[in-house]
């Protein structure tokens with residue numbers, strides 16, 4: 001038995017919001033969202049957005065999102081990246 005009796009029910013692992021300038025830590029009762037981008041299925045980058053799911057949350061590449069605002073910011077980053085990439089490809 002350790003002297004430090006710190007039996008704090010912390011959510012494990014810790015999830016931090018991926019939103020730009022956010023970084024909020026997930027609590028136990030928050031309603032969070034999950035987002036990820038993948039071009040695996042259709043050959044073009046697709047942005048996925050779904051309600052929190054523990055199984056998906058631990059997958060590599062999944063973004064943890066604290067709320068609608070951060071989801072919108074990440075979506076706009078995703079769109080921006082696509083435009084940037086297509087401009088680069090066209091470039092010269």
Ligand SMILES: [Zn+2]
Nearest residue numbers: 017022066070
């Ligand atoms: Zn956030």
